Amino acid sequence: MVLGSPGVGKGTYTSDLVKKLKLIHISSGDIFRDNIKRETKLGKEVEEFIAEGKLVPDKITIPLMEKRLTEKDCQKGFVLDGFPRNVSQAEAMEKLDPLDLVLNFKANHEVIMGRLGGRIICRQCSHIFHLINLPPKKKGVCDACGGELYQRDDDKPEAIEKRLKLYEDQTLPLIKFYSEKGLLKEVLVNEDYSTHKKVIQAKIMKAIKG
Ligand code: ATP
Numbered sequence: 001m002v003l004g005s006p007g008v009g010k011g012t013y014t015s016d017l018v019k020k021l022k023l024i025h026i027s028s029g030d031i032f033r034d035n036i037k038r039e040t041k042l043g044k045e046v047e048e049f050i051a052e053g054k055l056v057p058d059k060i061t062i063p064l065m066e067k068r069l070t071e072k073d074c075q076k077g078f079v080l081d082g083f084p085r086n087v088s089q090a091e092a093m094e095k096l097d098p099l100d101l102v103l104n105f106k107a108n109h110e111v112i113m114g115r116l117g118g119r120i121i122c123r124q125c126s127h128i129f130h131l132i133n134l135p136p137k138k139k140g141v142c143d144a145c146g147g148e149l150y151q152r153d154d155d156k157p158e159a160i161e162k163r164l165k166l167y168e169d170q171t172l173p174l175i176k177f178y179s180e181k182g183l184l185k186e187v188l189v190n191e192d193y194s195t196h197k198k199v200i201q202a203k204i205m206k207a208i209k210g
């Protein structure tokens, strides 16, 4: 599982990592955004929480993720991104399938604010870009699938502040939870990923193997 502040780059590193390790990337945020886009019942239920930068209630999130993680494609192994996000989700995960390793990504506050402010993502395939750090080849168009790039509602300044506060209150306790189990590995990621991809990837592999 990958842990770390919103905007630290979990989604970006994980999508490359899973290709290398032949695992699958399970991002709770991507699952929610996909449902919102398709206007499903779940999408309608969660839309408001997400746009406001709040957490989706556990009674929706936990059963959804339990169902997703028991699907067949997960049997070969997966990297979780965005779940568990609080202690009760972590406890639910312990019952379902205890994690093997938790990577805790850390970067300075200014770095995180810069990453969140400029992030744009693909409406179609969720690929992540950044206006300055990781720009697409063609403005507004996804390199991977040609889809439309947009700024997430929750990457607007009002929501960013709330998400960072929520992270501190609800998700930081997971650091203690997993370090007590001996599962936590720290990875410092202040470098820019577009110019220092190899450096960050090497740190990640070292943490996984170490
Ligand atoms: P980043 O994409 O930079 O990692 P983030 O962690 O805030 O930032 P996502 O993981 O994509 O973004 O989640 C977006 C939103 O989806 C959250 O703000 C929250 O509303 C909802 N969400 C995602 N995962 C969960 C979860 N496990 N429990 C509750 N709500 C969730």
Ligand code: MG
Pocket: 010, 011, 027, 029, 081, 082
């Ligand atoms: Mg993410």
